[in-house]
Amino acid sequence: MTDKVNFNGWTCPRPLQNYPTIVLGHGSGGKMMADLIQHLFSKAFDNDLLNQMADSTILDLSRVFSANGSGRFAFTTDSFVVSPLFFPGGNIGELSIYGTVNDLAMSGAKPLFLSAGFILEEGLPMATLGEVVSSMAKACTLSGVEIATGDTKVVNRGHGDGMYINTTGLGIIPQGVNISPKNARPGDFILVNGNIGDHGMAIMSLRSGLEFETTIKSDTAPLNKLVESIISETTEIHCLRDATRGGLAAVLNELAMSSKIGIEFDERSIPVQPEVNASCEMLGLDPLYIANEGKFVAVLPEAQAEKVLQVMRADPLGINAVIIGKVVDNHPGVVTARTSIGGMRVVDLPAGELLPRIC
Amino acid sequence: MTDKVNFNGWTCPRPLQNYPTIVLGHGSGGKMMADLIQHLFSKAFDNDLLNQMADSTILDLSRVFSANGSGRFAFTTDSFVVSPLFFPGGNIGELSIYGTVNDLAMSGAKPLFLSAGFILEEGLPMATLGEVVSSMAKACTLSGVEIATGDTKVVNRGHGDGMYINTTGLGIIPQGVNISPKNARPGDFILVNGNIGDHGMAIMSLRSGLEFETTIKSDTAPLNKLVESIISETTEIHCLRDATRGGLAAVLNELAMSSKIGIEFDERSIPVQPEVNASCEMLGLDPLYIANEGKFVAVLPEAQAEKVLQVMRADPLGINAVIIGKVVDNHPGVVTARTSIGGMRVVDLPAGELLPRIC
Numbered sequence: 001m002t003d004k005v006n007f008n009g010w011t012c013p014r015p016l017q018n019y020p021t022i023v024l025g026h027g028s029g030g031k032m033m034a035d036l037i038q039h040l041f042s043k044a045f046d047n048d049l050l051n052q053m054a055d056s057t058i059l060d061l062s063r064v065f066s067a068n069g070s071g072r073f074a075f076t077t078d079s080f081v082v083s084p085l086f087f088p089g090g091n092i093g094e095l096s097i098y099g100t101v102n103d104l105a106m107s108g109a110k111p112l113f114l115s116a117g118f119i120l121e122e123g124l125p126m127a128t129l130g131e132v133v134s135s136m137a138k139a140c141t142l143s144g145v146e147i148a149t150g151d152t153k154v155v156n157r158g159h160g161d162g163m164y165i166n167t168t169g170l171g172i173i174p175q176g177v178n179i180s181p182k183n184a185r186p187g188d189f190i191l192v193n194g195n196i197g198d199h200g201m202a203i204m205s206l207r208s209g210l211e212f213e214t215t216i217k218s219d220t221a222p223l224n225k226l227v228e229s230i231i232s233e234t235t236e237i238h239c240l241r242d243a244t245r246g247g248l249a250a251v252l253n254e255l256a257m258s259s260k261i262g263i264e265f266d267e268r269s270i271p272v273q274p275e276v277n278a279s280c281e282m283l284g285l286d287p288l289y290i291a292n293e294g295k296f297v298a299v300l301p302e303a304q305a306e307k308v309l310q311v312m313r314a315d316p317l318g319i320n321a322v323i324i325g326k327v328v329d330n331h332p333g334v335v336t337a338r339t340s341i342g343g344m345r346v347v348d349l350p351a352g353e354l355l356p357r358i359c
Numbered sequence: 360m361t362d363k364v365n366f367n368g369w370t371c372p373r374p375l376q377n378y379p380t381i382v383l384g385h386g387s388g389g390k391m392m393a394d395l396i397q398h399l400f401s402k403a404f405d406n407d408l409l410n411q412m413a414d415s416t417i418l419d420l421s422r423v424f425s426a427n428g429s430g431r432f433a434f435t436t437d438s439f440v441v442s443p444l445f446f447p448g449g450n451i452g453e454l455s456i457y458g459t460v461n462d463l464a465m466s467g468a469k470p471l472f473l474s475a476g477f478i479l480e481e482g483l484p485m486a487t488l489g490e491v492v493s494s495m496a497k498a499c500t501l502s503g504v505e506i507a508t509g510d511t512k513v514v515n516r517g518h519g520d521g522m523y524i525n526t527t528g529l530g531i532i533p534q535g536v537n538i539s540p541k542n543a544r545p546g547d548f549i550l551v552n553g554n555i556g557d558h559g560m561a562i563m564s565l566r567s568g569l570e571f572e573t574t575i576k577s578d579t580a581p582l583n584k585l586v587e588s589i590i591s592e593t594t595e596i597h598c599l600r601d602a603t604r605g606g607l608a609a610v611l612n613e614l615a616m617s618s619k620i621g622i623e624f625d626e627r628s629i630p631v632q633p634e635v636n637a638s639c640e641m642l643g644l645d646p647l648y649i650a651n652e653g654k655f656v657a658v659l660p661e662a663q664a665e666k667v668l669q670v671m672r673a674d675p676l677g678i679n680a681v682i683i684g685k686v687v688d689n690h691p692g693v694v695t696a697r698t699s700i701g702g703m704r705v706v707d708l709p710a711g712e713l714l715p716r717i718c
Contacts, residue, residue, distance in 0.1 A: 027716075028715055055461075074417055074418075075508050079525060080512075149434050153440045159518075160518060168525070246389050356384075357512075
């Protein structure tokens with residue numbers, strides 16, 4: 001997959017060329033770790049915060065305050081253990097940035113600072129790490145966040161899966177924004193920003209025992225700019241939630257339970273790429289339960305629905321946005337779908353594993 | 360090590376008793392994960408922030424601001440991969456709290472909020488997780504922090520080592536405090552708050568191939584209260600750094616390089632327990648390079664040294680505090696030690712791995 005010195009566009013910095021692979025010493029707090037930080041991480045994520053090089057990074061949030069007139073911050077964490085590390089449409093690196101950026105955006109926050117914690121497996125090709133870090137740096141630029149602090153640990157061969165990445169993020173919530181999974185109200189409309197199931201099916205197409213030929217690509221993308229556009233149109237948004245693990249079905253169930261309301265949607269309105277649909281049929285899966293990495297649900301008053309839909313459709317990440325259903329006051333905590341033949345069925349929270357390690 | 364339902368003081372909540380071990384479904388965003396969160400994590404870490412149950416937790420930092428009159432926050436991340444998970448004096452749970460609490464304290468910050476990201480290996484006994492989470496909860500109480508947000512992933516059997524934990528922390532820096540590894544000045548005195556090498560040797564005594572009988576216990580402890588006491592005595596502190604991976608030698612070298620100064624210390628002044636010394640001699644190791652989890656270096660003007668020493672000694676975590684040396688303006692970037700026979704030797708940054716996975 002990788003040669004020692006180059007991988008895709010990445011070229012190994014000379015001081016690291018002595019290490020074709022990660023060794024335990026890269027995590028032990030000595031010279032080798034210092035080299036890795038100096039020549040790989042600091043170079044890729046170059047910014048004044050990271051360059052403080054202290055046990056903690058000092059963030060002057062008073063500047064953020066005065067620019068936003070708010071003292072409310074969003075704080076979220078996510079560990080990424082996706083397997084394989086590289087998949088159609090992305091890799092663990094950009095996924096680890098967008099995943100946390102999106103969780104911040106789902107609170108209406110403008111993402112600002114991320115931490116990055118690497119758990120590397122002894123034997124990981126340096127070029128693989130280099131390419132992942134380079135993808136992370138690009139993803140940071142694209143979503144407008146900075147890696148403010150980091151950590152590297154190395155575990156013995158056989159006790160990891162190449163690498164795991166934790167990112168933890170901090171963002172500022174603009175004044176007037178009050179988004180929570182508990183805020184859905186009967187009568188609210190429910191929107192989705194596009195085709196569902198792409199990410200999960202892209203990963204599934206690579207899984208051993210299941211491999212199939214497909215052109216499906218992960219939809220991994222930063223949703224914060226689209227959320228910003230929506231908020232600048234209206235702050236009357238009740239809930240936002242990205243449909244990652246457990247897919248759209250899990251998210252709708254969580255909203256129904258948190259807000260103690262019912263949800264009804266029309267199965268035929270859910271946008272699914274024909275190829276995802278076909279793969280799901282082949283494998284006996286329901287696209288509603290397949291993970292996404294660039295799709296979210298918005299719940300908001302009917303009066304706002306049409307104009308938010310237009311804002312979504314004007315953004316490349318929301319071209320296929322649709323209104324899928326609404327919030328009802330009967331059957332609180334329960335999600336139902338009108339099926340393609342006109343009946344109603346209950347859409348449950350998935351029980352356990354459908355496809356593990358998709359993020 | 361564990362039975363299914365009880366482990367040390369921990370009793371498995373009834374709804375989790377169907378799962379004697381962690382399975383992949385516990386990380387897949389469905390009902391099983393919801394059960395784990397509800398009956399284990401939320402119960403142990405019970406607080407209003409975590410109970411928001413959204414993609415991000417909303418922190419109202421304006422309250423923190425007005426109470427502290429500062430807009431500067433410390434932000435730090437650490438992943439914990441210690442092996443084995445339980446060791447004399449502690450386990451990965453409390454280590455993951457104190458490690459991040461201490462990194463915040465080393466910026467002079469009052470630690471406030473932590474995130475907790477769990478990477479669990481399929482097959483991990485539920486009781487082991489229960490006991491670790493319970494230790495984390497106690498450690499939070501003891502150090503005065505709250506777990507504000509969390510994440511759980513499960514990796515396949517053979518792709519982890521029981522569990523890895525990432526914690527990322529946020530703390531507020533009081534006004535007038537300006538601590539940085541770049542701030543050491545010639546003439547400054549260097550203090551250590553007690554015996555070094557305990558944590559690393561406690562772990563080493565359990566490593567396969569090296570096992571030896573010992574009464575050495577890890578020194579894992581939260582240092583924030585001690586740092587607060589020091590700061591309330593004087594804000595004239597130049598550097599603080601906890602001597603974890605790479606031990607005291609690594610920390611002194613990092614300070615020498617960051618501040619572009621030299622450091623001279625007296626080897627005989629370094630407090631080391633006789634049993635740690637004996638074990639080091641047996642294994643041919645130097646205690647200066649052995650990791651600690653409750654020891655730190657303070658660099659401050661000579662005029663403050665004696666009173667800070669007294670503050671340290673008045674705290675149970677600083678009883679054996681000593682002045683070990685001082686900052687000099689010759690040999691910038693280089694650390695030297697006066698040896699027990701009166702000569703001088705250069706104390707280098709360790710090259711690579713000495714003892715991997717001690718935290």
